[in-house]
Amino acid sequence: xxxxxxxxxxxxxxxxxxxxxxxxxxxxxxxxxxxxxxxxxxxxxxxxxxxxxxxxxxxxxxxxxxxxxxxxxxxxxxxxxxxxxxxxxxxxxxxxxxxxxxxxxxxxxxxxxxxxxxxxxxxxxxxxxxxxxxxxxxxxxxxxxxxxxxxxxxxxxxxxxxxxxxxxxxxxxxxxxxxxxxxxxxxxxxxxxxxxxxxxxxxxxxxxxxxxxxxxxxxxxxxxxxxxxxxxxxxxxxxxxxxxxxxxxxxxxxxxxxxxxxxxxxxxxxxxxx
Amino acid sequence: xxxxxxxxxxxxxxxxxxxxxxxxxxxxxxxxxxxxxxxxxxxxxxxxxxxxxxxxxxxxxxxxxxxxxxxxxxxxxxxxxxxxxxxxxxxxxxxxxxxxxxxxxxxxxxxxxxxxxxxxxxxxxxxxxxxxxxxxxxxxxxxxxxxxxxxxxxxxxxxxxxxxxxxxxxxxxxxxxxxxxxxxxxxxxxxxxxxxxxxxxxxxxxxxxxxxxxxxxxxxxxxxxxxxxxxxxxxxxxxxxxxxxxxxxxxxxxxxxxxxxxxxxxxxxxxxxxxxxxxxxxxxxxxxxxxxxxxxxxxxx
Numbered sequence: 001x002x003x004x005x006x007x008x009x010x011x012x013x014x015x016x017x018x019x020x021x022x023x024x025x026x027x028x029x030x031x032x033x034x035x036x037x038x039x040x041x042x043x044x045x046x047x048x049x050x051x052x053x054x055x056x057x058x059x060x061x062x063x064x065x066x067x068x069x070x071x072x073x074x075x076x077x078x079x080x081x082x083x084x085x086x087x088x089x090x091x092x093x094x095x096x097x098x099x100x101x102x103x104x105x106x107x108x109x110x111x112x113x114x115x116x117x118x119x120x121x122x123x124x125x126x127x128x129x130x131x132x133x134x135x136x137x138x139x140x141x142x143x144x145x146x147x148x149x150x151x152x153x154x155x156x157x158x159x160x161x162x163x164x165x166x167x168x169x170x171x172x173x174x175x176x177x178x179x180x181x182x183x184x185x186x187x188x189x190x191x192x193x194x195x196x197x198x199x200x201x202x203x204x205x206x207x208x209x210x211x212x213x214x215x216x217x218x219x220x221x222x223x224x225x226x227x228x229x230x231x232x233x234x235x236x237x238x239x240x241x242x243x244x245x246x247x248x249x250x251x252x253x254x255x256x257x258x259x260x261x262x263x264x265x266x267x268x269x270x271x272x273x274x
Numbered sequence: 275x276x277x278x279x280x281x282x283x284x285x286x287x288x289x290x291x292x293x294x295x296x297x298x299x300x301x302x303x304x305x306x307x308x309x310x311x312x313x314x315x316x317x318x319x320x321x322x323x324x325x326x327x328x329x330x331x332x333x334x335x336x337x338x339x340x341x342x343x344x345x346x347x348x349x350x351x352x353x354x355x356x357x358x359x360x361x362x363x364x365x366x367x368x369x370x371x372x373x374x375x376x377x378x379x380x381x382x383x384x385x386x387x388x389x390x391x392x393x394x395x396x397x398x399x400x401x402x403x404x405x406x407x408x409x410x411x412x413x414x415x416x417x418x419x420x421x422x423x424x425x426x427x428x429x430x431x432x433x434x435x436x437x438x439x440x441x442x443x444x445x446x447x448x449x450x451x452x453x454x455x456x457x458x459x460x461x462x463x464x465x466x467x468x469x470x471x472x473x474x475x476x477x478x479x480x481x482x483x484x485x486x487x488x489x490x491x492x493x494x495x496x497x498x499x500x501x502x503x504x505x506x507x508x509x510x511x512x513x514x515x516x517x518x519x520x521x522x523x524x525x526x527x528x529x530x531x532x533x534x535x536x537x538x539x540x541x542x543x544x545x546x547x548x549x550x551x552x553x554x555x556x557x558x559x560x561x562x563x564x565x566x567x568x569x570x571x572x573x574x575x
Contacts, residue, residue, distance in 0.1 A: 052449050076451070083445035091493045092315050093502035094442060106439035107450040109432050111500065138497060139442075154446070 003069040005030050005078070005162050005194045006051065011063035013043075013050050019218055020046045023063070026213055026222040028194045030161065033185065035205040036198040038215030039273055044198040045084070047215070048164050051196075052081055067162070080155030080193075082165040085147060088140035096142065096150045097122050097135045103154035125153040128190075129183060145176035149183065156187065163188065165197040169204055177204050184208075202229065203250050216273075229253070242273065283523050294416060295408045295518045295536065301423040302471040303484065303510030308503035309430055309468045310489030312461060315441045319486050321358065321462075324373045325469040326481035328354040328380030332470075333403040333478055334387035338395070343403065344415055347473045348422075351466035354380055359459055406477030408518065408536040415474070422471060426464050433460055438499055475514065476537040484510060487544035494548075494555035509551075513543040 004027035013021040020043045028034050038044050049056070051065055053072050064071070067078050080103075088094065101122045105112060112118065126135050129149040134142060139150060148168050155163060165184065169177045185208040188195045199205055202212075202225075212228045214221050216237050221228050228234075229251060234242040238255065245252040253273040286292055313322050332350025333343045354376050361372035384403075392398045402410070430437075440447035440454045448454050465485075472481035492505035517540035524534040 054445075054448050079449070081446070081449040083443060083449070086443045086446070088442065092442070093311070093493055093496050093499050094315075094438070095497050098498055099442065102435070102439045102442070102446075103450075106435055106447065107452050108435055111431060111434040136497065151446075158450075 002030060004028055004066075005032075005068060006196070007064075007066040007069070008051065009064040009066070011047075011050060011061065011065065013046055013059060013061040015046065015056060016058040021050070021220075022218040024220045026220065028162065028196060028211075030194055031188070031192045032210045033188060033195045033208055034197070034211045034213055035202065035209040036196055036213045036215065037200070037202055037205075038198075039200055042215040043218055044215060045166055048081075048166050048196070048198060051164060052076070052079060077158055078161050080158055080160030080163045082148070082151045082155050082163070082168055084166045085144060085171065086139070086151065088138075090138060090140040092138065092140050094139050095136050096131060096139055096146075097126060099139050099150055100126055100131075100153045100157060103157035121157065122153075125157050126150075128156070128187065129153045143176075144171050145173075145180060148172070148176075148180050152184065152187065156191070156193075159191075160193065162194045162196065165195070167198050167200070169199055169201070181205060181208060202253070206251065238273075282519065283526060286519065286522050289522070290413070291409045292518060292522060294411060294413050296515060297416065298411060298419050299408065299475055299514030299518060299540075300511050301420055302468075302475045303488070303514050304507045305423045305426045305430075306468045306472050306485045307488045307492070307506030307508075307510040309426065309464060310485045310487075311492065311499070311502045311506050312430075312437060312441060313465060313486060314489050314493060315438075316461075318369075318465070319482065320370060321373050322465060322469060322485050323482040324358075324377040324380075325351050325354055325466050326473060326478050326485075327377055328384075329470060329473045329478035329481065330384035330403055331380050331387055333473060334384055334391055334399060337391055337397065337399045337403070338387055342412065342415055342418075344418060344470065344474045347470035347478065348467065350380065351470045351473075352463065355462045355466035359462055402477075404477050404479045405535060406473070406475060406480060406537045408475055409521070409533075411474060419471060419474065422467055426467050426471075429460065429464050433457055437461055476540050480537050480541055483541045483544050484514070487541075487548060488513065491544070491548040491551040494551040509544075509547050513540050513547060516543055 006028040008027070009025050011021060011024045012019065024047065036044050036047065050061060053076070067076060101112065101118060104118065104121065123135070126132055129152050131146065131149045131153060134146055139147065142150065168180060168184070172180060181204050184195060184197065187193070197205065206225070209225055211223060212225050214228050214234065214237060217239065219237060221233055221237050229244055231242060231244045234244065234253060240255065242253060242255045245254060255271050255273055313319055329347040329350050332346035332348070334346070335350070336343045336346025357376050358372050361375060388400050388403070401407070436447065436452040436457050439450065440452055440457050444454050469481050469485060472484045476484055488506040488509035491509050492502045496502035496505050517536050520539040521534060521536040525531060527534065
């Protein structure tokens with residue numbers, strides 16, 4: 001069996017003394033597409049940052065993160081990272097192709113001299129993500145979907161083997177969501193890239209996910225969609241009754257809220273968790 | 275009288291004060307323009323302004339101690355930068371607060387020093403410290419200005435790429451292994467040195483105009499970072515040189531034929547540049563319809 005490109009073992013992270021992740025363990029095989037699902041505040045970003053080795057102030061962690069079977073180094077060419085939307089002023093003099101080029105050598109000192117090879121690499125990657133048309137537009141002037149494409153090209157230029165994407169679908173309209181998911185899946189297949197992508201909704205990722213890592217209350221379950229997205233499994237994870245409904249080909253994870261069982265006797269209702 | 279004669283008053287090129295002013299002005303503009311581009315990108319204009327204002331305490335303190343004002347601007351600037359860094363100027367949330375706290379204490383010190391200068395030494399240096407006086411800068415300051423300018427330019431060149439990435443997205447930079455905090459601190463030191471250089475040119479209070487003005491103007495024209503830095507440097511040099519020229523000419527102007535302050539002309543020219551660049555940039559960007567939102571072709575009937 002091949003060595004997993006990412007192995008997380010017994011990872012726990014606390015932020016300012018508050019436990020955010022508790023003993024998370026999972027592996028990602030080369031070329032595997034994993035959806036990291038959980039509601040806001042479930043710890044998705046914390047997990048991605050821990051994998052990257054980025055530490056926030058007042059955070060403590062235990063456990064191990066292995067990349068290709070080895071502990072990670074400070075700078076990891078193995079990992080490509082797409083953070084949540086970059087907020088830039090339209091005035092900032094940075095074209096899409098400049099931001100992509102920084103994916104090649106942005107960590108190096110000095111400034112880049114014009115090079116035909118560098119230009120060709122950037123152009124090729126921009127066209128691979130469908131960004132050729134706005135290569136010379138300022139990043140701050142691009143739409144959310146266009147920015148995601150630019151960030152994707154930036155991350156891919158370092159030739160990573162694992163791609164981490166933090167909520168790339170947040171704030172996109174429905175059409176862009178479908179396009180961006182299809183693009184990520186296509187690029188991942190072409191480059192034989194493993195993908196870990198966080199989202200608070202399952203459905204857009206359904207067609208492309210090999211495995212799912214479902215996060216709630218600092219704990220996680222990991223497996224195929226059939227193994228994880230089940231009422232009994234998610235009830236165990238959440239610690240209270242959760243139903244999985246199939247409606248018009250979509251999956252809804254719902255929980256009963258209120259109804260007089262809790263301390264605040266709110267009117268009974270149903271909350272869609274993902 | 276020739277055309278040049280009408281524009282350039284006689285003696286302009288032979289005056290040693292003018293020569294010094296032109297060289298210092300150019301050196302300072304060449305540094306502050308490119309650095310200012312990062313100041314604007316990082317949204318740290320307020321920090322730059324504060325460093326300039328705090329420079330007042332250094333400049334006035336230097337006169338009290340009997341040393342050159344540039345030394346005062348330098349010491350105050352670097353000390354203020356260090357204090358701001360310590361109080362959290364790099365964190366987006368605490369930035370304005372840290373800057374404001376340091377700014378307040380710096381201004382208080384300046385008030386004391388300016389007062390002591392006038393009461394103890396009988397010399398009112400307020401105008402010179404606050405608004406500058408490029409023609410009276412001592413020629414012996416020139417080597418220090420040139421060395422500092424070169425130093426800041428070299429440092430900026432060395433950290434340009436990681437600084438650009440970190441200024442765009444600290445997350446992206448950190449993920450690529452850029453020591454974001456260290457790069458930010460290095461930039462802040464470079465900023466404080468550059469502000470000190472601006473202060474000796476056009477005064478501590480006006481220093482931001484030369485730091486942020488040409489950079490802001492260049493951002494309305496240039497699309498890419500390298501070009502923005504080059505344009506900012508060129509605009510800065512143009513404003514200082516033309517400012518020196520007009521100030522020299524103004525010795526023939528009313529009301530007293532004593533000359534208007536150089537700083538006034540430089541700052542006014544920077545404003546003109548900013549507005550001109552806005553006009554040119556706006557005109558260039560206006561006709562830009564997205565290809566797939568073109569109006570539907572008119573249908574017959």
